[in-house]
Amino acid sequence: MSKRIDINDLNIYYGSFHAVKDVSMVIEPKSVTAFIGPSGCGKSTFLRTLNRMHEVVPGGRVEGDVLMDGRNLYSRDVDPVDVRREVGMVFQRPNPFPTMSIKENVLAGLRLNSKRMSSSTADELCERALRGANLWSEVKDRLDRPGSGLSGGQQQRLCIARAIAVQPEVILMDEPCSALDPISTLAVEDLIHELKSDYTVVIVTHNMQQAARVSDRTGFFNLEATGKPGHLVEMDDTQRIFNNPGKKATEDYISGRFG
Amino acid sequence: MPTLHRLDTQEGLDHRIDHVRGVVPAPVRPAPRRLGAVLGAVAVATVLLLWLGLDLHLGLAVTGAFLLYLALTYVGFRVAAGARVATDRLMRGLLYGAFVVALLPLCSLLWTVVTLGGARVVNPDFLLQTMNGVTGLHDQATQQQGQLFIGGAYHAIVGTLLITGAATLISVPVGLLTAIYLVEYAGRSRLAHVIRFFVDVMTGIPSIVAGLFAFALWAVVFGIGTKDGMAGAVALSVLMIPTVVRNSEEMLRIVPNELREASLALGVPKWRTIVRVVLPTAASGLASGVTLAIARVIGETAPLLVAVGYARALNTNLLEGPMNTLAVYAYYMFTKPLSPAYRDPSIERAWAAALLLVLVVVALNLSARLIARFFAPTKR
Structure with missing residues (x-):
């Protein structure tokens, strides 16, 4: 249940604004890939192109190829809805559906698509997803309570459970811990470690220690100046990026001497 | 630095x-x-x-x-x-x-x-009788000899409910769908600007113009001078649609974008996202917005006078002949008392009808709050 992603010469635009230029990289299956870089360098934008969420923004468009196990996500006969079923996403702010209970939130990906399933299948699926998100023991007695009643960290893990309940190939996480306290962050990081055994995980983070802790490979994005497009400076094994980066810009950013 | x-x-x-x-x-x-x-x-x-x-x-x-x-x-x-x-x-x-x-x-x-109309409204006879067959002679007898007060507003109550209900059935789908188009699909397109502009213009249309529009439309389609309840419903919906569009647009706009993205990222198509996530999240606001739009038009007099006419008897057929409504009833009782010399019973009916309208509006506002609370996403 995980796929390799090859990105070739990807250019990303908002209308006429060139947001990210000429990104090529390989994202390995069953690994955690982290993107770091200063604000506005396009790492979140880039992440959103991997499940075609970028084009939801008015004026958003993409040039180049994103190949998932050889199939181009941006070829004309691919439905973005199908892409998003294969590539799940967790957002910066926990966003459980406020009108739904915890259980309904977990099953939202199936229920919203009006998949019919027996209640025993639903229970089983719900439990598996919640266990997969390390949340089961905390919420198993209140599955019918609203998801918005949970703490921030629990809500975020609920969102992760919701994402893995549709059994995607890849999970994208856009700064999943930036709205969480250190303890909840730890819980989510542990979870990312476990997810790696089943999924391809891509995470954007502002927290370099986090990138160093959770990821196998790290990509550093930068931009030359405000208004200029962001670009991938270098990408390598996390160990190398943090201990012996190949580029001066990476070293400056990691050691806090940038700009 | x-x-x-x-x-x-x-x-x-x-x-x-x-x-x-x-x-x-x-x-x-x-x-x-x-x-x-x-x-x-x-x-x-x-x-x-x-x-x-x-x-x-x-x-x-x-x-x-x-x-x-x-x-x-x-x-x-x-x-x-x-x-x-x-x-x-x-x-x-x-x-x-x-x-x-x-x-x-x-x-x-x-x-x-309350003081002028309360006595009549608490009397069930007034709520259950029509004006069919009631003449100035009855009023004269009531006022002079203290005979039993007859003649009520039953037909007007039924007419108000039917016409406003039909207007709601027309306005809510049109208004809600327009709002969905504006918020979810149009973005910043030129068409959206044009629609918003005309919705704003429609908000300011005087009600009598809406009445004349319905009257003229019916004259063209069914022949000059055709008056029925449906014409009134059309006139009211002309007044209601802009309010529904504007209220719904506001309510849809405050649904956090994160919820739409969460749903889309789960591989849910856009239309399902709107139907299953956006609308339920906004449901309380939408429902109370519609209720307030109803409250706004339920007391309209001029357009109904023009498009629906005036009936003394009960008429429950929206497609055939004049009907009565509370506001028009009050207006007629006040300006054209049954017996010009003995006005008191007619004036009393007018006040009672006014009180009924106020009560209906209060009830609608209360129900808007209840609906809002009922649909509101629960926190805990």
Whole structure:
């Protein structure tokens, strides 16, 4: 249940604004890939192109190829809805559906698509997803309570459970811990470690220690100046990026001497 | 590094405002606790003195006392506590005064309607009888000889409910779908701007114009002078649609974008996202917006007079012949009493119909709140 992603010469635009230029990289299956870089360098934008969420923004468009196990996500006969079923996403702010209970939130990906399933299948699926998100023991007695009643960290893990309940190939996480306290962050990081055994995980983070802790490979994005497009400076094994980066810009950013 | 603006302080980095040179905060002293009560008592005493003692009109007495109260408050608190507290007290006084002034017409209206119409409305006969067969002679007998009061507003109540209901059935789908288009699909396109502009123009259409529109439409389609309930519903929906569009648009717009993205990222198509996530999240606001739009048109008189006409008997067929509605009923009873010489029973009916309308509007507003609470996403 995980796929390799090859990105070739990807250019990303908002209308006429060139947001990210000429990104090529390989994202390995069953690994955690982290993107770091200063604000506005396009790492979140880039992440959103991997499940075609970028084009939801008015004026958003993409040039180049994103190949998932050889199939181009941006070829004309691919439905973005199908892409998003294969590539799940967790957002910066926990966003459980406020009108739904915890259980309904977990099953939202199936229920919203009006998949019919027996209640025993639903229970089983719900439990598996919640266990997969390390949340089961905390919420198993209140599955019918609203998801918005949970703490921030629990809500975020609920969102992760919701994402893995549709059994995607890849999970994208856009700064999943930036709205969480250190303890909840730890819980989510542990979870990312476990997810790696089943999924391809891509995470954007502002927290370099986090990138160093959770990821196998790290990509550093930068931009030359405000208004200029962001670009991938270098990408390598996390160990190398943090201990012996190949580029001066990476070293400056990691050691806090940038700009 | 940008140069930071340093505050010129006496001792290094001191953030307390009264330590910044050149800033002199107004001194504040504790005011005596009883000052407010004393001033209030003085104000009440002034009202009584002016009203009972000098036989001034009550309104004038209250206004005078209020002005005196404001002046005394300002001076008193200025002396006792300082300028800042005095200004605060003065402004509070003005705000409370404005609140009372705004509330006066409402209270007066409710009082008038209840006292003049209440007796009829609590009588079930009035609610269950129509005006069919009731003539000026009956009213004369009632007023002169104290005979049983006959003739009610049953047909008008039914007509109001039917016509407003039909108008709602027309307006809600059109208005809601327009709002969904504007918020979810149109973005910043030119068509959206044009639609918003015309919706705003429609909001300002005088109701009589809407009535004439429906009348003219029916004249073209069914022949000149055709009046029925449906024409009234069309006229009302012309007035309702812009309100529904605007209310719904606001409500859909405040649904957080994160929820849409969460749903889309799960591989849910856009239309399902709208139907299953956006609309339920906005449901409480949408429902109360629709209810308030209904409340706005339920009391319309002019368009219904033009498009629906006036019926004395019960007519439940929206597609055939004139009907009656509460507002038109009140208007007719007031301007064209059954017996010009013995007007009292007719006037009483008019007030009763007015009270019924007020009650319906209050009920609609309450139900809007209940609906909002019922649909609201629960927190815990």
